[in-house]
Amino acid sequence: MKSDSLIRIALGAYLLIFFSYLLGPLLVMSLTAFNSASFPSVSPWACFTYEWFDVLLRDKHIRDGIYYSVIIGIGTVTLSVSMGLAASIVLTQVWPRLRSTYYTLIIAPILIPGVVLGISTLVFWDRVGAFLGVSDETALYGLFHNGLFLTILGQSTFIASYAMLVFVARLQRFDTGLTEAALDLGATHTQAFRKILLPFMRPAIASAAVLAFLASFENYNTTTFTIIDYKTLTTVLAQKVRLGINPSISSLAFIVIVLTVFAALVFEATHHNRKRKDAIAQGKVTPVKKGILPPFMHGNAAAFGLVALACVVIVMIGTAGKHDPQVCKADVREARMLETERRIKVLNETRALREQSEPAESTPNKPALAPSGAFGGVFAPTNLTEDDAEPETETPKGGSGAFDNVFAPTNLDTED
């Protein structure tokens, strides 16, 4: 029994560590979107503000990036879903001894590093242009060196493999007898495909399309080589993050996170609802008639979460216009100035005290003598950095150094 509870505690701790590793950074990043400090941080919290969302919305590069990302996403979805579907159908019919080679070939792009895919696409189409002898001004040359064209091809190379995997899973459950029956009844092959196989594959096509779009939207490694003159959201972001950080990126991240959570909750809630309706239809569960809640929310935690999230977002948007951080910002600036002044004063006092006590060498260590060292350093974490620059406070003679550690709150922690 004892070891059982021990395992439970270990499991709980492990889950906590795992999920804080996974979600903690995202949470911290979301918080920095609301801090008015111009560097994304949470710990010296200045003021609650929405201004970074404003900065984000006014950023032309990001808007352009989103626009091209969507165009590339649509192109990639079209190309990779059709190639993936074709490849999965061919896989079911390919000559058995060829199958494993074929499968290895079409699965390989998943394993090839994105950097390599980008480079090979770039080099290959450059070569095709040279091979066809197209000169600099022709439309064909423009096409082979067009960032959008190359990015769609480069991304589709491996995204089609993802799509193919989705289709293969669905195709395994397809009854080929249906197609054969349609053909026997006089349908053409195209009709049989359109009326039988395509409707069967529709859910898989939808999920493959979503998957492909998201994969395309967030791709960086391949895109950064093939994009050339254009920019996508990810390349803009990468450039911004590398050159200089500002919390408007955090606000973008916050929007993305909220949208993702929203989508996940919608999926969960509808999934749950469908299951509940099925159960009611089969007579396993009796529908609840009474209650203050609308029926779709019964026992549906995801729906609760969805409604709560929607309320929070509405409140945030509603208050965004009215909330004015100017007063708070002025306060923060004033507080910072006061803090600086106080520190300078404290420094001067310590110096004066030391000069006084220097002649009388056997001065007993009294806390009263060191008003600054004992507490001043503890509560202002940034002071610590200045300690290096001020070795005097650490000298054995000084009354402050000795008490510094005694009253430091961490001492209690370490003694535990």
Next chain:
Amino acid sequence: MKSKFFLSEFFKNNGAVMGSLLIGLVGFWLIFLIILPQLSMLDYSFRFNLPPAEQGGPKDVYTLSNYEHLIYGSDITHQTYNSVDLMVFVRTIIAAMLVTIFNIFLCYPLAYFLGQSKGSGFVRLLVVLLIIPYWINEILRAFALRIIFGDSGLLNETLMFLHLTEAPIDFIRKDIALYAGLGYAYILLMLFPMYNVIESLDRNQIEAARDMGASWMRIHRRIVIPHAKPGIVSGATMVFMLSAGALAAPQILGGPSSLWFTQLVYQWFNDSLNWQQGAAYAIVLLVSTIVIVLTVMRFFKVNMGDIGK
């Protein structure tokens, strides 16, 4: 002869229109997107970086100089080694392996827990929580870690508040941020394949073993891990290839003095505009990672067909 037979069979099964459409799409993908680009990159890596006027001229011959540059640097006499680039290469491969191993150990318990406890609301919640970071942009995830590991980041502030350290620790220069970021970036690609195979394990097997008195360790070693092997290898392959080929995380989280091999490739392409040299480095990366993956797969007796399940 036989492939011709296959093709005629294929067209009989699918009709002329559908058959050629299918073959056309698959052919375009295989030939123009997968095979020929890789071959042309290979060809490119054996050529000199010539100005456009001299391309196709007498100087445009095959050469090994791009590969020699990785080993010997610009030293033509081959006396000294290109220790900078070689070190970067070795460090990239070893670090990618360590990240993979770290992910295996971190994910296995969770995959086992999720795979074996079926259907409860709590597990469902955990899965949803797992999926959310999966869809957040790679750049944004690296950015999130940068906020935490920065000089005045949350971690340093916390450490200093607790008096564990006096001055901020430079996590970025020490590459701690990079390794944490790489481990973070692809952890879910390790978790989901593992979870899928462990979920398909019949619980009765574990219970039978337990009834027979097998210890906890033994159950995992003899039943769960052998069953989960394809998933573990599949996840490890993905994480290793993606970490070794990562570009965003090293660019954002890497220290200024230490590089990742993909960054060298990037520099050859975008800063030096020497595509041939960049292609050679990319080929080295591709071939060495694939050789490592195939060796590991052979060692653990896992097929290519298990990847991606």
